[in-house]
Amino acid sequence: MLPIEKYFGKLELVYSFYGAMPTGVSVSETGRIFVCFPKWGDDVRFTVAEIVEGQLQPYPNLETNLLNPLNITMSFISVQSVFADGRGTLWVLDTAAPNFSEPIKGGAKLVAIDLNTNTIRKVYTFAEDAVLPTTYLNDVRFDFRVGKSGFAYITDSSSKGPGAIIVVNLENGNAFRRLNGANSTSPDPYFLPKVEGKILMNRNTDGSTSPFRLASDGIAISPDGKIIFFCPLTSRHLYSISTEALRDSTIPDFNLRYHVQYWGEKGASDGMITDAKGNVYAGDYENDSIRKILPNGIMETIAHDPRILWPDTFSIGPDRYLYVIVNQLHRQARFHYGKDLRQKPYSLLRIKIDELPAPTF
Template identity: 55%
Template sequence: MSNDKIATDRSIGSIEPVFRFFDAMPTGVTVAADGRIFLNFPRWGDGVPFTVGVIQDGKVVAYPDQHINTFDPAHPGETLGSVQSVVVDAANRLWILDTAAPKFTTPLVGAAKLIAVDLVTNKVVKSIVLPATTVLPTTYLNDVRFDLRKGKGGVAYITDSSANGPGGIIVVDLESGNSWRKLTGHRSTSPDLSFVPIVEGERLATREKGKAPVPLSIASDGIALSSDGRTLYYCPLSSRHLYSVPTELLLDTADNSKTISEAVVDLGEKGASDGLESDDKGRVYAGDYEHNSIRQMQTNGEWKTIVHNPRVLWPDTLSVASDGYLYFTANQFPRQPQFHEGQDLREKPYILFRVKIDAGPVLLK
């Protein structure tokens, strides 16, 4: 056999490992202006001693403390059940999105919530428990974005990424705590039933011994706000399409289902994504978990691949930081036992990466 070099798939972008996780599997990441990196670890079945943490002195420790990270059924609105997302807002607060649905179960009554921690005092300053009118029995709260200019105290936009019910967008008034649903069951927040995800060369599906594979069918997941706050971008996890809708229609508490449905724009294929993100230069970022990639939508609508690397095993959450980097977790999501007839194929460590983008986060205040 010749010793000549054989062509192979090329990598794109220069990614830098920031942290290696040898214990619980992370999903969400966010970076504060002071450089602190916060992460969350949903309680999906692995041992998770704390569901929100901060990187400190070379290790991850519970944040803001261990007490709040120990779920207490007697105090469901004050302790954390299973956190899916953490995001730092423009007022230097860490917002914690608690699904209250460990192992993807029905959300625990009175436990699905948004909690804000002041990053100066490291104390909880607000807790908003979401009612049954917005958190349905099938709801799985996934990701969240903030615009603090709306109303008296700002608003939050949350995706419902249900795997067995309607998807949708949940809007929360951060001052009053009131919340409402939009685009529930709309085609843009629903799984694409013709979608067949191929990850590491194989169809991704739930697999049990002796049973037929069950297609992965997950609703609206990734979410991002335009730099001016006028447009919300979102996508189902089980789809390759990106959608957008004017935020003014999401903020209307009246029933405007016909108007908002007609205002949704299908922006075409971007690849299959878990997380979305945006920057202050008007660009949108999307993971492409089928191709171990991250893509950047230019202001003219064209997509550019900025990361393509075999080490990017399922880019989950994307987060633009003020240091000019895009941070993202690679957590080997599709190697979990439920996709391989009970075999856990994950290889620790899970990795937090970053890539230079020369832009800052969208901070609307």
């Protein structure tokens, strides 16, 4: 027998998805697990769910998951990300952009759900200068130690327009774009993604092709809330910036780029998360791997496994496990001339890291 590639990292299967393709996962401080399913062409019966006794249940209920054209602010359209903040709230990020369309007017929103009552507590919508016609809201992180009610930081991973980090003042809902179109939030024009040994690009049903380009996607926040780590989806680079500079609207966007720090290559990542010690965890979708980046910049691979077929979103549970959604995103029909190469089930996996999630308060 010839030598073969070595795989490592003790992954455990948490849940298998036989229906729609999931993207987001978040584990609450009490161990509840929430997932979301954006409307990318699959039959999505509910876009947010909780895994309860081995079953998917629409969350907070089915009615909220049914688009109500008469009340789009109180119904979910197409949710890309969910985030349990560690203090009793599940935050739901609704792109309002099914199939990557232009966001439905007034539909893009950040929704706070009380985990004790399972009811919507607050909805933040966005002005047209924050969510552009090209915007695709992707992921969100929080810090409740600044301002009266805290701040949220959202990545815009647009494929057609400028990438950005959208800063939201949770006291008054004021939202503004930062690093709009900056190199650090933009796709790397020289990056050629290769997954499962093949070049990943848009391959259309008419035979035409184009490069796969997505802007800022992965985002993580340091345990003290002072640094945001972020990365474009089509790039191998990791960047950071101080949250104080992001929030300071007196710094013009043109000058804000000088506050960005470059951390080097970490592999091409979708989601990222930080633990309580400041370690950053990031997927490497080109190499079926999960990386850990220490605060001093040293990088190690904690899992390399053929089952890690596109590691999407990460979450750290109170059980000190790192949870990851694996969803075969690269096998979607849009990359293969209209032929869907995904094989069910999609997976929610976990690996023991013996660290707690970074606090938000």
